[in-house]
Amino acid sequence: MKLRKDVLPKVTGRAVYANDIVLPGMVYAKVVRSTIPSGRIRSIDASAALEMPGVLRVFTAGDIPGIPSQPRERPVLCPDRVRCVGDGVALVVAESPEEAAAAAAAVRVDLEPLPALLDAERALDEDAPLVHETGNRIARYVTVRGDAETALAAAPHVLRRRYTTPRVQHVCIETEAAVASYDPGTGETLVRCPVNSPFPIRKVVSETLGCPMTDVRVVLTTIGASFGGKNYDIALAASRAAMASRLLCRPCKVVLNREESIEEGTKRHPLFADYTVGFDGEGKLLAMKIRLTLDGGAYTSKTFPVTSRMAIEGTGPYQVPHVDTEAVSVYTNQVYSDALRGFGSPQVDFCSESLMDEIAAYLGKDPVAVRRLNMLEDGKPSAFGQIMEDVTLPQCLEALEEAVDFPARRERIAVYNASHSRSKKGLGVALLHRGESFGAAGQGIDTASGMLSIQPDGSVSVCSSIAEVGQGGSSMVAHVVHEALGISWEKIRYSGVDTTFLTDAGPTVATRGTVFSGGAVYRAAGQLREKLTAYAEPYLHTREVTFEDGEIFESGNPGNRVPLQKVIGDVFAASDHLNALGYMAAPPLPYDKSCGVGDAYLSYVYGAAAAEVTVDVRTGVVSVDEYFAVHDVGHAFDKAEAEGQIRGGVCMGVGYAVMEELEMSEGRIQNHNLDSYIIPTALDMPKTTPIVLEIPGRYGPFGAKGLGEPATCIVAPAIVNAVADAAGRRVRDLPANLEQVALGHKVKKK
């Protein structure tokens, strides 16, 4: 059995999380935060705090050795203005966490309130308060192809629909944390933290400290899940710990409690979407006009690629000849938005997959049939004009239909519904397409690196800066080595992430781990295969060889073989080495950003899903009874793992579909902890059938494709479509919670 590389430390409780680290002389820092969404700092009075036991220092922005932040990014400590509730204005450092917390409460911050912008859809109004002096627009991306206006005017049927999605959060079990130790001798600051983007974090910390990047070393601790959240949030924790450590010459720990994590942590972008769609009598799509407004909150981090992804994927996995999409993200004085598993897709997937059902319902057609009529095809242009290849939607849909047996299931549901007046069952479907990695329009860099080192005893270490966030990233790279070099699983060590020794492999986001980092490791393995093949030639008299189970043999002639270990010995005996650095960068893509047309992503993944729900039509309680998820992963290194990742994605999607929403009032989050911000428990999980297809892609190692984010993207629309099917009530504003399902509208809590 190939035990996951990260599993034993976790199940034995031996895994070391940042909060487990205790260093001699360590101090603890606590942030004093803004209580208002917009204001100017008049004064900070730390005199009382400084008198309290154990308190060492109270730092403010002026103490930062470098710069508080890049423009429009969240500051480590605000120099003058606060732009959202939770903004850090001072940092109390004490000998214990309790003393730091007590003193933080005693710091008096005098804030002059300024007008706050809380409504994203008002952000671009003439009279809107400016969150940043340079204007409230963060990003604008369009996809304009054909003539949507004319096509819509000519279309036999037109529907206009407005959808909204809520502000939700990652809810990792581990909150944000970092331990920094500045070494006054070497000048190096070692930051140990659970971060999915070690290199970008190093940059932020070095800017905070005003030192060269190589003076900061980021070493990953065990990560208690990321979902996109162990990113800029960790940069803040790390920078604060680092500045305190630097200024006090003592190690410093910063750990947020759950309330702080909810208050400060980044969120999924809320979306306000207006769709206009034209179609013919069969349901064939003729044109779409889409206007998307994303609430970026007070600062920007991954808002650019999230916005660009929405502009591209807004039409769903369908052919639309005339498209006019505009996605605009704006600043508001709300807690700010960043990457969250799916990265824009779950929002627009909810819109497009709801819309397909609405079209089907309007025409009285089968929702599956309407999708099949429109879905992407090989050799045909996507809505954004990319000539598609390797579209596996037909296979996904076929696998779904086989598993679900729609006719039989609908019949059973009809029987049930006929005999139940309060409780109604329904069936919903959704299709998935998703560009892998950052793509041509995004501002992320589609590169990755991997390092391999075979030792004289045949054991091998594999390095990649892919973070193990629980997704199995560490095992994925080990599988690549195992399959590429035929080295036994037990002899492969995943060596963690240390920015000092590794090449920047980009952040662990955007479902790019397998294709890009796996690809980079595969290339490194390829270099070693090549060298080993040359050293094996004196034995095998050919370079057409296969690596398997610790042997190299002539391809197709396994009798002609040599033990891999013998060849490894020869390499070292010849004073040669077996280290390799692999690198993978996406090729430039023909894509016109001005109109958003062209090859938006190098590759795409596809899936299909169906949900069966039971709705209590009086209370609005939705029970997700069963869920079918088909995902084409190209090549499953470990099928059980892939299925596990699908189940996790379904769980997260259930929360997005029917439970989760951060309720805001005057810029303040109202549900402060997990007693009021409800996420699914095991009891909320549907019976789930993950179906893993393996249709090899052309970019990932062994044809593998990404699965991390796709697993959650279309769960909400499948469920909401099922709710509509059951209750006859179309929920267009996520989540489909009690009020929405029972009353048809949201109830504002306060």
Place this chain on the structure above:
Amino acid sequence: MKLRKDVLPKVTGRAVYANDIVLPGMVYAKVVRSTIPSGRIRSIDASAALEMPGVLRVFTAGDIPGIPSQPRERPVLCPDRVRCVGDGVALVVAESPEEAAAAAAAVRVDLEPLPALLDAERALDEDAPLVHETGNRIARYVTVRGDAETALAAAPHVLRRRYTTPRVQHVCIETEAAVASYDPGTGETLVRCPVNSPFPIRKVVSETLGCPMTDVRVVLTTIGASFGGKNYDIALAASRAAMASRLLCRPCKVVLNREESIEEGTKRHPLFADYTVGFDGEGKLLAMKIRLTLDGGAYTSKTFPVTSRMAIEGTGPYQVPHVDTEAVSVYTNQVYSDALRGFGSPQVDFCSESLMDEIAAYLGKDPVAVRRLNMLEDGKPSAFGQIMEDVTLPQCLEALEEAVDFPARRERIAVYNASHSRSKKGLGVALLHRGESFGAAGQGIDTASGMLSIQPDGSVSVCSSIAEVGQGGSSMVAHVVHEALGISWEKIRYSGVDTTFLTDAGPTVATRGTVFSGGAVYRAAGQLREKLTAYAEPYLHTREVTFEDGEIFESGNPGNRVPLQKVIGDVFAASDHLNALGYMAAPPLPYDKSCGVGDAYLSYVYGAAAAEVTVDVRTGVVSVDEYFAVHDVGHAFDKAEAEGQIRGGVCMGVGYAVMEELEMSEGRIQNHNLDSYIIPTALDMPKTTPIVLEIPGRYGPFGAKGLGEPATCIVAPAIVNAVADAAGRRVRDLPANLEQVALGHKVKKK
């Protein structure tokens, strides 16, 4: 000023040595040792020890998860036989070092004494006790060229001389230490220790644990000097700590105290040398017959390359047409011998440089003139038949003569001696040649690696597994980067050594750091230069460029320039990277091991030295008054550093010349601590004039050559020649201590 990369932590006391590491739950291990030089373990009774407070376990060889040792290498714990005093037979682990020590004293080891071999020169006798069942000979190397027998018979003058050199030790300020932490979750054992050979140590630890090499990670701590001693001694400490940590699942620290370090630590090979030399009336060498016996002690580590080096360098830096050298190293039941700064050279340099003076005295010639008559020349064969190139002995000797002013100095000395009856001054000289790295005959691997990583902000980290042992190895690689890429000193970080992330760069021994590791880093820098040059071409329209002070400019036309930072930005903007792995392996050398003739080393370093001493002829007290050391370092990255390294080498040489000797009695060391094993203090240091020549070599980066070992090699003969010049008494058995100088023979202490 280019501050050494290791200096601030050391002078501020912030440097973390292994003994400074304290981990939660850490336990402490103490070794129970053999008290006899040869015996069989009848039984080990740990019952009393196990009852003592804080004691956790007492391990014996049977508890070792893997193997106790490779054949004929020192065992982690002896399974059945002990072969020298100090051999480990049990390991007591307790909650504190004091408890471990107390319990170790309570372990009863019943040893059956066996006949002990204590005299190396009797080791190959028929009836000699066998130290290892396979025989007492460790290694035999010869250099046989021409017909020495016939040439000696025909020579006008023949001298026969016997020289011996003592058993001495490294005396690093830091004793042997290691901290191991086994992680039961990941299965990885992290070993933090001060080791100059991180990769070989990893192998030993993994064999002890019976695990793949990649399950062991060696991270270097600050090293409190090595001089060759932070090698197999550390492997033992590390293996013992690792086995205890593995078996108890707790971190374990092993630190030897000074007595243990003296008892167990490896030593410089004692040498018994018989020289027969034939020469003509001018002092021209005609033939040499050399018989060398090295006392390897009970086990072997670096005895092979030490023996081979002696067979090659035994004739000194002179042309000898007929040579018959045989160097044989043998086992004895003494503490064992390993690498020690100079690695064989100081022993034979003492012999050959004494011999040259004896020839000069015999003929009544000037010792300098006799040397000049015989010294190596470009285009002429060495004694071992290598056609020499880049011989810089003439320049070294010229620089020495200029600095010393022999005629004037001899005159002053004559005046002094004429007026002092009890106190006599004398002047001695010596010449140096030394092969760099391991060479063709040695069993070391002449390879090295380096890793460079330029970050987007232009800072760079440089990795190499060269250990910073105080020699400035970390600064050397930084200098290579600085000079090769024109990156400012402050932006270059030396990133320490971690076996998980680096390519094996071989051990930090044999004066191979600068040429090989520096060379590997230079190659890595070359890869980055090439890439940066390509990216600079659009600005400069040429690839003939110079990197200097953060700019790239057209060579010879500095007006045509572009900032390096701009080009670095372009690289990253193009999704490219600036990481490089450099590797350097010595080419195969034409060398015939069977007769020891050919290109023994890739390259050589040269030097010349003179010492002026004052001898109290009644007490035998030698005061080394002045010392001149000329060394051709090829290219001095930092001249003050080079001079400092020379001073350090002189200090060590003074100890070897007039003070140091481990006195043995029945296999037991008699001088147990630094109160009886005397090493030089600051007051013993002569006024030293280091003279650094920079005549570029063809292999090292920027022409640099090694200096670490050469700095100490010929100090003793220069001093002993001066003593002979002053006192008229030739000391042929080092050290030239009171008894030898005053009485003419050694006094056995017990």
